[in-house]
Amino acid sequence: MDSDLLLKELQAKHDFPTEEFPRLIDLFEERSFKKNEIIFQSGDVVKETYFVLKGILRQYYISPDGADRTIYFAEEGAWAGELMSFLHYTPTNLNLQALEDTNVIFLNRKNWEVAMTTIPAFTMYHLKNHQRIIVKLKEEVGKAVNETPDEKYRRLVKEKPHLLQRLPQYQIATYLGVTPETLSRIRKRNTML
Numbered sequence: 001m002d003s004d005l006l007l008k009e010l011q012a013k014h015d016f017p018t019e020e021f022p023r024l025i026d027l028f029e030e031r032s033f034k035k036n037e038i039i040f041q042s043g044d045v046v047k048e049t050y051f052v053l054k055g056i057l058r059q060y061y062i063s064p065d066g067a068d069r070t071i072y073f074a075e076e077g078a079w080a081g082e083l084m085s086f087l088h089y090t091p092t093n094l095n096l097q098a099l100e101d102t103n104v105i106f107l108n109r110k111n112w113e114v115a116m117t118t119i120p121a122f123t124m125y126h127l128k129n130h131q132r133i134i135v136k137l138k139e140e141v142g143k144a145v146n147e148t149p150d151e152k153y154r155r156l157v158k159e160k161p162h163l164l165q166r167l168p169q170y171q172i173a174t175y176l177g178v179t180p181e182t183l184s185r186i187r188k189r190n191t192m193l
Contacts, residue, residue: 003028005077006051006105013132014125024119027111033057033098040082041095048106049081050074055102056166060095060174068095070175073163079129080104086112099167149178153186 003025010016010024033039033055040046042062050057057080059072071094074080085092086109107115115122143155153176157164164172173183 002053003105005053009051009077010122010125013129014121016121016125020119020121024115024122025105027115028105028107029111030103030105033102033104035098035101037098039096039098040092042093043091044085045089046082046085046092048108049079049083049086049112050096050104050106052076052078052080053103053105055098055100055104057102057104058097058099058171058175060097061093062095068174069177070171073099073160073167073175083130099171144177149176149182150186150189152176153183153190157190 003021006025006028007016007018007021010021011018028051031050039050039057052074054076056076057074058070059074059080059082060068060070062068072080080096082092082094082096084090085094116126117123144152147155156172156176169183170180173180176183176186178186
């Protein structure tokens with residue numbers, strides 16, 4: 001198991017002591033998902049939290065009319081899951097899918113609780129990271145409400161240009177909340193700038 005990426009993430013967000021890492025990594029398991037594989041879907045109770053080592057996952061909702069809306073891409077070095085379902089054993093409204101062949105390490109609920117109660121550095125990392133995520137989500141919601149599709153596209157180009165090379169156009173469109181045809185027009189307009 002190549003766990004260096006996880007250690008880098010832990011130390012980037014919190015002063016995680018290297019000597020504590022072996023105890024933590026022993027609680028993780030490893031899994032691979034094939035491209036387009038559904039990991040969990042709306043109605044499931046989420047039983048694991050994933051850290052991406054290689055590949056990319058997308059989290060999305062499906063609207064009542066059947067359209068999906070991507071809210072998050074988890075690339076190498078990112079976490080994916082659904083905390084409310086995971087913590088409270090309740091069905092999720094989200095879906096999680098591998099967009100490429102993807103390798104993850106994950107914690108099941110029992111091992112997550114062991115990590116949270118016996119490795120204080122992991123608990124502090126977790127608290128700090130969730131505070132950061134809450135702030136980022138508020139910013140994202142504000143931008144989503146106030147930005148035009150062209151502005152959203154330009155922000156994506158600026159903040160995550162590699163996604164445009166890595167993902168099919170229809171996945172980018174679901175993230176921006178537009179149709180693939182609208183995305184084509186947006187791309188043309190923005191290449192002329």
